[in-house]
Amino acid sequence: MKEDIVVAVVGAGPAGSTAAEAIADRGIEVLLIDKKSEIGSPVQCGGFLPEAFELEKLMPRALLPRTLKEIPERNILHRTQLQRIYSPSGNYKQFAVAGRVLDRRAYDRHLAARAARAGASVLPATCARLEEGTLQLSGRFCGKIRPQIIIGADGPHSIVSLAMGNPIQETGICLEYEMADVNIDPQAAEMYFSAHYAPGGYAWIIPLGRDIANVGVGVRASYLANEKPPGQKLPFILDRFIREHTIAAEKLAGGEVLAVMRGPVPAGGTIGVIQKGNMLIAGDAAGHVMATSGGGIPLAMVAGRIAGEAAIGELQAKIPLTDYPSRIREEFGIELERSVQIRKMVDLAMKSDRLMNALFAALSPAQMKSVMRAQIPAPLASR
Ligand SMILES: Cc1cc2nc3c(=O)[nH]c(=O)nc-3n(C[C@H](O)[C@H](O)[C@H](O)COP(=O)(O)OP(=O)(O)OC[C@H]3O[C@@H](n4cnc5c(N)ncnc54)[C@H](O)[C@@H]3O)c2cc1C
Structure with missing residues (x-):
């Protein structure tokens, strides 16, 4: 060469x-x-x-490459219409987000x-x-x-x-299973917040079809220090979410793991x-x-x-x-x-399910959508 x-x-x-x-x-x-x-x-x-129109709202000044806007249908496994976010107490708020699952x-x-x-x-x-x-x-x-x-x-x-x-x-560490034969809502990409089930991060269910989904958890290593017994590893945390989470366990019970994926996320x-x-x-x-x-x-x-x-x-x-x-x-x-600013604000709440539930209750679905789009909603910005 x-x-x-x-x-x-x-x-x-x-x-x-x-x-x-x-x-x-x-x-x-x-x-x-x-x-x-x-x-x-x-x-x-x-x-x-x-979808591209959602990305244009997420990054209004960015010029999106054509390959991000026009994706061959054979590369898209599924489409979702909703984002649903669960608080630690199991309440949820949802809003419209058109999603492609690649x-x-x-x-x-x-x-x-x-x-x-x-x-x-x-x-x-x-x-x-x-x-x-x-x-x-x-x-x-x-x-x-x-x-x-x-x-x-x-x-x-x-x-x-x-x-x-x-x-x-600084990275979060993620573990994800592709699971088949699950009883999910195929319209909704779901995020679950909980200091117990996803310390310093969140767990997710991303539908890949009617009864198949990527189920994962992303946590920050520093939060794992509080896990009891100490030194719990990600497989334990993800398996606990799948088996025991009041809402998710019902959807995932009986599902079979087809693939295991892991990796860090900045x-x-x-x-x-x-x-x-x-x-x-x-x-x-x-x-x-x-x-x-x-x-x-x-x-x-x-x-x-x-x-x-x-x-x-x-x-x-x-x-x-x-x-x-x-x-x-x-x-x-x-x-x-x-x-990053929003994540740092939410970090404080993530240490306690009580605080996270209170923050969750204070936000309307529209405000939550703004937060996910990294737009600080007015009530938080003025504090
Ligand atoms: C479990 C998990 C779930 C995720 N889910 C989502 C999601 O649903 N949606 C989303 O938008 N993002 C998600 N992400 C994040 C997303 O995957 C990354 O942000 C994205 O892939 C970044 O693209 P990239 O090209 O920068 O890096 P990568 O896709 O990581 O590509 C880097 C490449 O560099 C190669 N490489 C590294 N070192 C070397 C070397 N020394 N020599 C040669 N090659 C090298 C690697 O093999 C790799 O192919 C997730 C991440 C994880 C870990």
Whole structure:
């Protein structure tokens, strides 16, 4: 493999493939590198993605890539109409949200295939390490490369982010089962809050069809310290939710687990430095995940598009890469920052079910929808 590559993108998730497609489309040489033997697999996602018109309300200043708006029907497993949120006491509030539930394995492969068709060289089963500006590749493709630009789209434990001097970011840890033969409401994506069943996070049921769903729990490690007996692990917490939660257990009793997925989700908003020298980071690597929901697919793709455009700008128009952070801020910085502020406010309540029930009772369904969209509703903003 030749050493002097123009652009290398590490990570072929939604952020990386979106960046690589944009770059290759402009006739620029780009490598898309992923350590996974099969792009998109194993899946580490619930697959929930609001419809494009909902995303436009979530991020009104962002230019959504076409691939986020127009998704092939074969990549969509199911559609939901409602978001339903349960308080610790079992009361719920619901509001309309049109959602698509993706087949993430197929969708990630679709995005990587688009990058390949645009001219990107795709390198699966290839692990990248960064040493003083040199990418060391091992696996299916081996060798050293010195790209003019490196885009780190390599997820929450990004090697590119670490090479830029960022600390390890704050993450939630998630475990999810795909369950069949469950008695769920196929119209509703559900979130369950409870200090007992989902410490510092929430549990979810995302329908994949009439009687099949992704059932998961995302918690923050610091909250697990209070678990009794101490040191409880995620499988225990998720199994307890499935077996014992007053509302969820009725829906999930008798269900069978078809797949087990796990992974970290950034929870602290954008990371300190997202551009340094010839390196950019995008998506989970940069903390681009809504802290209120843990939803990262839309931000990853918008950030991937902007990273790709920043590389093109530098290479074809001498627009410095240093513009990248401000372009991210312009498109979704406010919403991301607000989602972290809201999460911090809710954090206090999450320590006690009593406080969480009180907060829940104080919010109307419309206000709750605003909170999920990282818009601070008036009664909270004025405090
Ligand atoms: C259990 C769970 C459920 C979730 N549910 C949802 C949901 O319902 N909706 C939603 O919007 N978001 C969800 N998320 C978050 C969402 O999956 C991520 O935000 C999204 O995938 C981020 O895309 P990305 O391209 O930035 O990173 P990723 O999709 O993580 O892709 C990064 C890629 O980089 C590769 N890589 C990493 N290091 C290297 C290396 N050194 N060399 C080569 N390759 C490397 C990895 O193999 C991976 O393919 C969930 C996350 C988890 C863990």
